[in-house]
Amino acid sequence: MKRVLLLGASGSIGTQTIEVILKNKDSFILSGISVGERVEIIDELIKNLANLNYFCVKNEKDYLKFKEKYPKKHFYFGDDGLIKLINECPSDIIVNALIGFIGFLPSVESLKLNKILCLSNKESLVVGGDIINKLLKEGHGKLYPIDSEHVAIAKCLYGKNINDVEKILITASGGPFFFLEKEKFKDITPCDALKHPTWSMGKKITIDSSTMMNKCFEIIEAHYLFNVSGDKIEPIVDRKSHVHSMIKMKNGDIYLQVGPSDMKLPITYALFEGKPDTSEGFMDVEKNTFDKYTFYPMDYDKFPLINYAYECLKKNGNYGAALNAANEVLVDAFLNNKIKYNTISEILDKIMKVFSYIKEVNINDLIETDKKVRELTKEYIEEYAN
Ligand SMILES: NC(=O)c1ccc[n+]([C@@H]2O[C@H](COP(=O)([O-])OP(=O)(O)OC[C@H]3O[C@@H](n4cnc5c(N)ncnc54)[C@H](OP(=O)(O)O)[C@@H]3O)[C@@H](O)[C@H]2O)c1
Structure with a gap:
């Protein structure tokens, strides 16, 4: 029986991971979860899952509310709370279904603790693939993709x-x-x-x-x-x-x-650590499909935008962190009707030409790049809006 800590439990991958865990109750127990702002799922999960005792939410006000309501359970909040949750929640497997840069440090922490990391947060590898691979090489953590x-x-x-x-x-x-x-x-x-x-x-x-x-x-x-x-x-x-x-x-x-x-197929595959025969029962491909x-x-x-992949792999360093940060801000601006769809690639082109590129990076450099490129992208968005 493996204990699972699920980061990003309220999202699309997160909710499907809960379905997979519940379908495989003999193999997995959900011991902890993190959610962002969609905290409604916490009450329901506590009602149904006796072993679920560790929680992280995004905002302090939700943290205070839940801490008072469930004094015997463990609650944390914010970005630091995610790291505390990873350290304190008993777990064998950590599923990282967070979205964006916010998922990078939790991936790093999971591997530092030599956990089995089921990684849906692909941004972790875009931002710091070399750092993640170094941790895998030096430690005995494992990584299975959920993609x-x-x-x-x-x-x-x-x-x-x-x-x-x-x-x-x-x-x-x-x-x-x-x-x-x-x-x-x-x-x-x-x-x-x-x-x-x-x-x-x-x-x-x-x-x-x-x-x-x-x-x-x-x-x-x-x-x-x-x-x-x-x-x-x-x-x-x-x-x-x-x-x-x-x-x-x-x-x-x-x-x-x-x-x-x-997505329940790759989730199942990752939770069972890449065993090939775990997706039985899902397959429904018609005979004449081919x-x-x-x-x-x-x-x-x-x-x-696909071409940035090849540029990123040539340049390494903080290139991926910059690419991801600019993209996150631009997508958010588009979703909030601040920029037009075709402006996403126009601004991205500009950012990737002017951001401060560093070849040799550590984790702090990547955090710093993320911050700076977000600010820079917001400035460009303002310019385009005027
Ligand atoms: N969805 C798919 O089918 C799919 C397929 C392959 C790979 N992926 C990858 O899986 C990852 C998750 O994607 P998704 O589609 O599941 O995203 P999603 O539905 O937007 O869920 C993201 C999760 O992250 C949480 N979150 C966001 N910002 C946060 C913050 N600042 N602090 C704490 N928690 C935060 C959200 O919490 P709240 O919603 O509660 O705020 C939610 O639980 C992404 O890296 C994506 O590329 C997804």
Whole structure:
């Protein structure tokens, strides 16, 4: 029986992780959770899960309210609270389903404590992939991705040597605007961009999926997870999101992983530490599925943000932290109608040319970069708004 601490329990991945844990009660106990502002789920979970005793919320006022209501349980709040929660909640597995930079330090802390880290927060690897990999190498923590593409790649790689792989082909759905003319991108509203054709996800990743920043992040993620250079990782479009990724071997063989668009599959796979036979009962692929597949090449002219992946892997240092910070602020500004959709890439281009690049970085440099680039991006947004 493994004890699970779930960070980001109120989100899209978080709530699906709870479903998976409840479905596998003989294997997992939920011992702690963190939520941000959606604190409503806490009462319900306390009512139903006797072993759930550790909680972190974002705001102090919620913390004070819950501490008074449940004096025998342990409560924490804010960013420091997340780190205390990781240190004090009894756990074997930490699922990081936080969104954005906020997830980076919890990933670092989990690995410092040699936990099994099931990582949905891909931003952790974008911001500090080298630091995460160093912690894995020096300690005995483990990392399993919760991302459909990377689980697919891991499954395709079973029994194979990574040196025999010529290309990793990461599939993308293409998002809602794959067939829309580029000239019309300026008219895209948050409502249009939040309609993903195949996946139901949190708001930020849904926008990232429409701009292909999500695919850019996934290329970086694949590099750090599988130790493959950027020139061997390429996106390819499957509009149905049934093929979750492929690998092409040097001898010409292609392996692909097919399954429904259901994040509970990669969550299950990660919680069971990559055991291949854990997704039984979910599969529902029709016999004639293969007649219907059409793949498209990625359109780099329409979706130039993907190119940042390759630049990021060339530059390393604080490049990923800057890219992530600028993107987070721009996506938020777009969702709040402060900038137009096509302005996301325009401002991002400018930021990535002017931010202070540092080659050799430590964790504090990455925190500092995140702060500074957020401020810089907000200044650019103000300029565009005027
Ligand atoms: N959704 C998917 O299908 C999917 C697929 C693959 C990978 N991922 C990755 O998984 C991660 C989570 O995505 P998601 O779609 O599940 O996001 P989401 O639905 O927005 O959930 C994010 C979680 O983080 C919490 N949070 C946000 N800001 C916080 C803060 N300042 N302090 C404490 N907690 C905070 C939220 O709390 P509140 O909501 O309570 O404020 C929520 O629990 C992302 O890195 C994403 O790229 C997601």
